[in-house]
Amino acid sequence: MDGAIEANGAGKGETPAADTLAAARDVAEAAPPPPLVAARDLGRAFGSAEALKGLTFSLRRGGRTALLGPNGAGKSTLMRLIAGVLPPDGGEILADGMSPARARETPGFLGWLPEKAPLNQELTVREHLVLAGKLRGLDPAGTRSEIERLSAALDMEGKLDRLAGRLSLGTRRQAALALALLGGPRLLLLDEPSSSLDPEEVRRLNWLVMALPETTTLLVSTHVLEEAYLLTDSALILKEGRLAAHGGWDELGAGLGAGSRPGDPGFPGEVFFLALGGAVRPEGPGGGEGPCRG
Secondary structure: OHHHHHHOOHHHOOOHHHHHHHHHHHHHHHOOOOOOEEEEEEEEEEOOEEEEEEEEEEEOOOOEEEEEOOOOOOHHHHHHHHHOOOOOOEEEEEEOOEOHHHHOOOOOOEEEEOOOOOOOOOOEHHHHHHHHHHHOOOOHHHHHHHHHHHHHHOOOHHHOOOEHHHOOHHHHHHHHHHHHHOOOOOEEEEEOOOOOOOHHHHHHHHHHHHOOOOOOEEEEEOOOHHHHHHHOOEEEEEEOOEEEEEEEHHHHHHHHOOOOOOOOOOHHHHHHHHHOOOOOOOOOOOOOOHHHHO
């Protein structure tokens, strides 16, 4: 009897009940954390036009997801719902277990680059960033450090004290990118981040995105499929407001029956067009990106 009790752990100062609790704790610790963003039957209409129709998906914490689809598929609308600036008409969406509108009020939670990011023309780039630092909960020293880091990474050191209203289109986009990236937000939404940027600026942007901390969950919308594949580990593909496909790139390629393999030229383009139910464009200049721009 004594031996049996000791084998169960009671002889070591534990009880069977304690063993059960410990086992349950181990299971809980091994379970993956809940997704940072989760949507169920999400819908949004503008008048009689349905922009989003019954989307169900989730974004895992620390994941890197490309939001893809033809023009008018609902990508920008979905980002606005996730950012909490637009309410859904139907279904449910949660960000960190709460409404996106409430989550975005949490300092350091959201960094968002809209398709047409507004800047105050009477403020300098530095003044924008200092204000953003306060809203993100950074102290003055932390804000200064972030401004130095981002201005160096984006090659904007000589532009920080220029008024936003006097910036070129590309520099305005860089400033808006810096605002979104400041402080390493837990959720980063980038809508066409490389729009208006020259090749060197795009290269700098891509390095910044690839160096994001593991604590940041990324959702990036782009028409450049090779760029999407470079920056992300999964894709969420929309077609006419509906979910066409969602999953890891490798998983999607296998599930959709792609002829090319991950890493092959044109692989992301093949996955994209298979998800939309269309013919895959033969490989050529641009690596299968052309039709996505239409």
